[in-house]
Amino acid sequence: MKFKNIYTCTILSIIILIAVQGCKKGTLDNIKPTGTPTTANFWKTADDAQQAANGLYELQSNSEDMYGRGFFWFINASDDMVVGRTSSDRENIKNFVCTGNEGSTYAPWSLHFVVMKRANDIINNVPAINMDQATKNFILGQAYFIHATMHLEIADLYGTNAQGAPLQNRANPIAFPAQPASVKDNYAYIVSDLKKAASLLPYFDKLAPADYGRAHKTAAWAYLAKAYLHAKDYANAEKYADSVILSGKHQLLANYADVFKIANNYSTEYIWSVASSSNGQSILPGAMLENKGWGLYNGFGYFQPTKELVDEFEASDKRLQTTILKQGDTFQYFGQTYTYPIGGKSNSLTGYQFNKYMEPFSYAGGIHVSPNGDEPSTDLNVPLLRYAEVILFKAEAEIMQGKSGDAEINLIRQRAGLAPKSGANMADLKHERRCELAGEWSDRNFDLVRWGDAQTIYAKPLHGANGSVVWPARNFVPARDNVWPIPPKDIQISQGQLKQNAGW
Numbered sequence: 434m435k436f437k438n439i440y441t442c443t444i445l446s447i448i449i450l451i452a453v454q455g456c457k458k459g460t461l462d463n464i465k466p467t468g469t470p471t472t473a474n475f476w477k478t479a480d481d482a483q484q485a486a487n488g489l490y491e492l493q494s495n496s497e498d499m500y501g502r503g504f505f506w507f508i509n510a511s512d513d514m515v516v517g518r519t520s521s522d523r524e525n526i527k528n529f530v531c532t533g534n535e536g537s538t539y540a541p542w543s544l545h546f547v548v549m550k551r552a553n554d555i556i557n558n559v560p561a562i563n564m565d566q567a568t569k570n571f572i573l574g575q576a577y578f579i580h581a582t583m584h585l586e587i588a589d590l591y592g593t594n595a596q597g598a599p600l601q602n603r604a605n606p607i608a609f610p611a612q613p614a615s616v617k618d619n620y621a622y623i624v625s626d627l628k629k630a631a632s633l634l635p636y637f638d639k640l641a642p643a644d645y646g647r648a649h650k651t652a653a654w655a656y657l658a659k660a661y662l663h664a665k666d667y668a669n670a671e672k673y674a675d676s677v678i679l680s681g682k683h684q685l686l687a688n689y690a691d692v693f694k695i696a697n698n699y700s701t702e703y704i705w706s707v708a709s710s711s712n713g714q715s716i717l718p719g720a721m722l723e724n725k726g727w728g729l730y731n732g733f734g735y736f737q738p739t740k741e742l743v744d745e746f747e748a749s750d751k752r753l754q755t756t757i758l759k760q761g762d763t764f765q766y767f768g769q770t771y772t773y774p775i776g777g778k779s780n781s782l783t784g785y786q787f788n789k790y791m792e793p794f795s796y797a798g799g800i801h802v803s804p805n806g807d808e809p810s811t812d813l814n815v816p817l818l819r820y821a822e823v824i825l826f827k828a829e830a831e832i833m834q835g836k837s838g839d840a841e842i843n844l845i846r847q848r849a850g851l852a853p854k855s856g857a858n859m860a861d862l863k864h865e866r867r868c869e870l871a872g873e874w875s876d877r878n879f880d881l882v883r884w885g886d887a888q889t890i891y892a893k894p895l896h897g898a899n900g901s902v903v904w905p906a907r908n909f910v911p912a913r914d915n916v917w918p919i920p921p922k923d924i925q926i927s928q929g930q931l932k933q934n935a936g937w
Contacts, residue, residue: 479564485555486572489579490646492548493707497808498540500707500815500874501716502735506537507590507917509736511877512890513867515904517737517782518724528907533918533937542920545583546601546610552580553603571647574633578648578656581626582705585660588623589879590917592616596932599919609930620664627657636682637703645699646708646814651677655704655818658826663883667830674827677704683820685848690755692821693789695801698814704823706814711793711803718790719802719809721872727775729767730794731806738785738872739903740896745867751850756871758786760898768797784898787872790815817874821845825869829862838862845869859884882915912936 475481493499506526509516516523522535531538555576559569584600592598597613600622613619631653640649654676661670677683684701691697698706707715716733724734738757746753758764758773766775773779773786793801793811801812824845828838843853845865854861866880881887888909895904913936924931 476558476562479562479568482555482559482562482564482569482572485551485559486575486647488551489548489555489575490708492544493579497716497720499544500817502720502733503537503544504541504586505717505720505736505874507541508874508876508878511881512739512893512895513742513871513877514736514738514787515782515895517734523735527904529909529914531918533920534922538917539920539922542587545587546599549580549583549601550606552576552583553601553606556580556603557606570633571635574630574653575648577626578630578634578653581623581630581653581660582656584619584626585623585656585663588616588619589663589876591919591934592619593916593934596934599931609927611930612932617664620660623660624657624664627653627660631657636680637699638682646706651680651682652705652818654680655823655826658823658830659818662826662830665833667833671827671830671834674823674830677820677823678827683823685821685824685844687848689752689848692816692819693755693813694792695812695814698812702820703814703816704820705818706816709810709812709814711801711810711812713803713808714810715815716809717815718793718811718813719806721787721790722794722809723774723786724780726794726806727766727778730799730802731809733809734780736787736872737781737783738787739783740785740898740900742867742871743785743898745864747851747868749850750868751848752868752871754788756787756789756868758788758791760784762788764788764791765795766791767794767799782897782903789872815874821869822866822875825862825866828857828865829859832857832859832862882911885911887911887914910936 497503506523509523510527510529516527522531522537525531525535526537533539555572559572559576562569588598590598592615594615594617597616597619599610599612600619601610602608630648631650634648634650634653637649637651640647654673657673658670658677661667661673683704686692686697686700686702692700692702709715719731720733720735722730722732722734724732726732743753743757743759754762760773762773763770764773774781790811790813793813803810824841828841831838831841837857839854839857842857842861842865846853849868863880863884866875867877870877878887881890888911891907891909894902894906897903913934916934918937919931919933921933924933
């Protein structure tokens with residue numbers, strides 16, 4: 434499904450963030466639509482409802498500040514990768530000295546609230562439209578699901594037990610978003626939305642091919658497992674992981690490398706991805722490609738893997754070759770076989786490159802990549818949550834309840850060509866999550882935060898392939914750095930309604 438430019442004429446495509454004082458603009462300020470059509474002639478027909486549903490996906494797929502490279506700067510804070518090119522604001526994010534007003538943090542923050550506003554408009558207006566009930570349910574299910582996934586990301590990044598993340602008032606969408614007492618309240622709201630979504634959405638295999646990439650039932654269950662896991666409700670995390678597993682709709686692909694191939698965009702391992710194409714969706718593959726692509730393509734050279742990540746893999750782990758390109762590895766690039774790095778020259782700070790998203794660049798003639806290297810999208814759907822992670826959700830939930838997670842961990846290890854574990858503990862679970870999901874949207878930084886490991890791990894420098902330090906040790910203060918700073922510009926505009934996270 435392609436979403437580009439299909440929503441630019443609707444009421445939700447242009448929003449003005451009306452300032453409380455003067456003419457200043459802010460993301461979370463009163464949101465009012467402008468332009469045409471207006472509420473007087475929109476939200477009348479089934480076609481209006483469908484256009485609004487399309488708009489839920491537009492910014493997710495077509496904005497580099499969402500699932501292109503922008504949101505990935507928060508993930509880049511982990512020990513798995515470093516900022517590959519000089520960029521002060523991105524280096525500040527990595528070093529936990531950002532302000533929240535940097536473009537690289539503000540843009541993804543703001544886009545999340547724009548998408549949530551679109552979802553809330555659907556939830557508020559579509560029920561009154563006279564249309565086919567099954568189609569109405571599908572559209573409402575998508576809105577609840579997309580709102581929940583956006584809300585979960587904001588809650589994880591900005592919410593604490595002492596202060597929740599900002600939440601839009603669904604009953605009054607133009608009211609300034611308020612902060613609940615605790616992130617636990619955010620998680621409860623997210624869970625409620627996802628349960629509504631699951632009740633309304635069909636299974637993926639009931640979707641028409643034209644609707645591939647839209648929300649579906651097991652995706653809602655998978656995000657319920659994730660939300661409950663983050664809320665430390667391990668019994669419910671296990672329950673909803675089981676809902677996905679026992680549905681019979683998913684299974685691991687036999688070959689790990691096949692997960693990251695265009696032909697398998699919607700395989701049995703698919704749960705939720707960025708619906709991409711070579712004409713303008715996620716640019717993450719191009720952002721990870723060697724800067725300037727050895728003269729053959731305009732890669733951006735960001736998010737370069739560390740020696741610490743490479744060393745995490747066991748010697749016989751099949752996932753390493755799929756995940757990382759290291760010196761001496763052969764790979765296909767624009768129809769030719771090369772040895773990494775091409776010509777013996779690389780501008781990688783670490784001497785490594787992520788390999789997971791390289792398949793689109795392997796074809797002669799660049800048939801699966803954008804001809805515009807300044808917007809290096811590809812035909813590969815970038816996974817946001819896949820079935821292997823759901824299995825690991827269950828394993829973690831089991832271990833945290835004092836149960837055995839061996840069966841689930843060994844499913845993952847078996848595909849990787851590794852010997853089974855007996856009596857697997859949290860150290861084993863952490864190892865498998867890191868190796869299985871490296872370079873993906875699973876967010877290792879948040880993993881380290883929620884496990885209480887970030888301060889210790891970030892106190893150590895990061896290294897390149899030759900053993901040299903490529904990133905110094907960082908001073909991570911959990912009381913402050915477990916979450917990110919709320920943009921001060923929005924705090925100012927809110928006239929005190931928004932409160933900054935402690936320490937920022």
